[in-house]
Amino acid sequence: MPKLVIVESPAKAKTIGKYLGRGYKVTASMGHIRDLPASQLGIDVEHGYAPKYITIKGKTKLVKELKAEAKQCDGVLLATDPDREGEAISWHLANVLGLDPAAPNRVTFDEITKKGVKEGMAHPRAIDMNLFNAQQARRELDRLVGYKLSPFLWRKVRRGLSAGRVQSVAVRLIRDRELEIEHFKPEEYWNIDASLKPQGRGAAFTARLSATAAGKKLTVTNKEQADAILAALEGKEYVVSKLEKGKRHRVPAPPFITSTLQQEASRRYGFSATRTMRAAQTLYEGVDIAGHGTVGLITYMRTDSLRIADEAAAAAKSYIGGRWGENYVCKTKRSWKSRSAANAQDAHEAIRPSMPELTPDEVENSISGDTAKLYRLIWSRFMASQMADCVQDTVSATIAAGDYLFRASGFHVTFDGFTALYEEATDDKQKKETALPELTQGETLALKKLTADQKFTQPPPLYTEATLIHALEENGIGRPSTYAPIITTIVDRGYVEKEQKKLKTTPLGQAVNQVMLEQFPDIVDVTFSAEMEKKLDVVESGEADWVQTVDEFYKGFEKSLEAAEKNMEGKKVKVAEIPTDEICDKCGKPMVIKSGRYGKFVACSGFPECRNAHPIVKDTGGLCPLCGGHMLVKKSAKGRVYYGCDKFPTCNFMTWDEPVPDKCPQCGATLFKKKGQLYCAKDGCGYVK
Secondary structure, eight states: OOEEEEESOHHHHHHHHHHHOTTEEEEEOOSOSEEOOSSSOOEETTTTTEEOOEEOTTOHHHHHHHHHHHHTSSOEEEOOOSSHHHHHHHHHHHHHHTOOTTSSOBOOOSBOSHHHHHHHHTSOBOOOHHHHHHHHHHHHHHHHHHHHHHHHHHHHTOTTOOOOHHHHHHHHHHHHHHHHHHTOOOOEEEEEEEEEEETTSSOOEEEEEEEETTOOBOOBOSHHHHHHHHHHTTTOOEEEEEEEEEEEEEOOOOOBOHHHHHHHHHHHHOOOHHHHHHHHHHHHHOEEETTTEEEOOBBOSSOOOOOOOHHHHHHHHHHHHHHTOGGGBOSSOOOOOOTTTTTOOTTSOOBOBSSTTSOHHHHTTTOOHHHHHHHHHHHHHHHHHTBOOEEEEEEEEEEEETTEEEEEEEEEEEEOGGGGTOOOOOSOOSOOOOOOOOOOTTOEEEEEEEEEEEEEOOOOOOOBHHHHHHHHHHTTOSOTTTHHHHHHHHHHTTSEEEETTEEEEOHHHHHHHHHHHHHOTTTTOHHHHHHHHHHHHHHHTTSSOHHHHHHHHHHHHHHHHHHHHHHTTTOOOOOOOEEEEEEOTTTOOEEEEEEETTEEEEEETTTTTOOOEEEOOEEEEEEOTTTOOEEEEEEOTTSOEEEEETTTTTOOOEESSEEEEEEOTTTOOEEEEETTEEEEOSTTTOOBO
């Protein structure tokens, strides 16, 4: 009889089944099989916070099938993902199938390759109860907050609302940033730049006013001061008074962890955190690669550890030496300290290709789209981390002119090192250093132009998914597996919306956030939330009791809830409505923008007396290729944007492809954009650019 191996997904089952062969039967649990009931709290607060787990709706048949398969097999091995959630799924499977959690029936795979599966199968262990208890504590905390707070918000703000322990902090971070921007007072300053050129040779370069001749740092704060300096510099010589030359090494970024992968994919490709993790999950679980069969292309993707196996580093260096030459190989062992070193789940490695020798070019015939882009990113980042430093010759010049000093700095790359393959994307739009011409100390430079530009200090930018994930990580809020769900949840709940990659709170989000700040300050306090995460990590390490940890939190939360009920007795928070220029054609009152279950819509401000409402109509400026009507931005029931004719239902034309302002040069119709191409949708035209 074969042994039964249970994993989460059919894709993972297929990959692992190929490596295990006939002696094993691999099947999937399709994620969690049990959870707390949706219709009630499901936690016996009076008796040690005992959870009341039930089979998830729709999983009853699957559980029966798993029980039947277990009876027909010679033992069961639980091979769910190697993290808190995976450990919890294994514990529930053991419970349902009558397995002893203390028996060695748990196996984990950090990579789903022949070597990784063989390694995992060779080291079965008992279910890690500390890991499970940490997950159980987290689940109960989230349930207690959600089920106790949601009814309160229903009564005090609006029906149908819900609140979350970690999500509430994320909304606060976004709202605090908005308020910081609103209250920001710009300060005037002036940049005085001299365009200079060596006499009779080299290119011109720019030097910036930095100090007085005595070396005192100088900041120009108004036009009068700028004009006075320009007048004082009239006719003055520009002399190189000091030259500092040096050499610097740029080191590559470390391999990805969950947060940095999500941030880089957002910056480079505009991927949401959820989209990134979906593609990473596919790469981890296994894809069919020509010449290799089904293989997991990357190591486990939910990790905050920067550790790399010696074997993987050696394989990378071997490839680098053959591809770029031995001088491109890092001669030392690179190591990086995790940002949250105390909490890093070092059981895993950083995210890396499971087979470094398998290049993105080799796999691109077998995978495409998001998975191909993400594999190239992960492979390039990992390979670059094992390459030699980029070496630069630097020069910093101080230029004296009258009573003032100007500064210019630049560099010249003498060895490109890891930058031959990869450089990290950045949100920083600041002007970067460039090379300076050859300069000698004491030489006089020719002034080409002297300019004074008025500037104003800028507020911090609104959060994007990438910068919010960075902030959550920096503040110790959430863990690798939670970043994507946090953002998805606050957007789905209508508390936050995405506008051209920027995250902004909605009037509803602002109202809920204000209630939370006033009545439940601990829940939305960044430091308190970070401390809670640390306590859960202590449970995971086996140094704290999970029941006691939940109890300490709940007692304080319960007092806050009682106080909030008294503070807001008889009160209700009004959610601000966004005014429009439109007047209701039924009662004459102004129309306002409201948010509902399916997004925003326009409604009469006289509700409930007047129930006039209609969807928000956004004209793209494009024309329908069938009837010439206006192409409007629309949303499907699942919230996906598409484009449809305003003559619907008379004209049924719709497309997922965005209309653009450009007109077809052949027929004059509106062009549409699809996968980097512009095309004409008019019958018989066929124009493509």
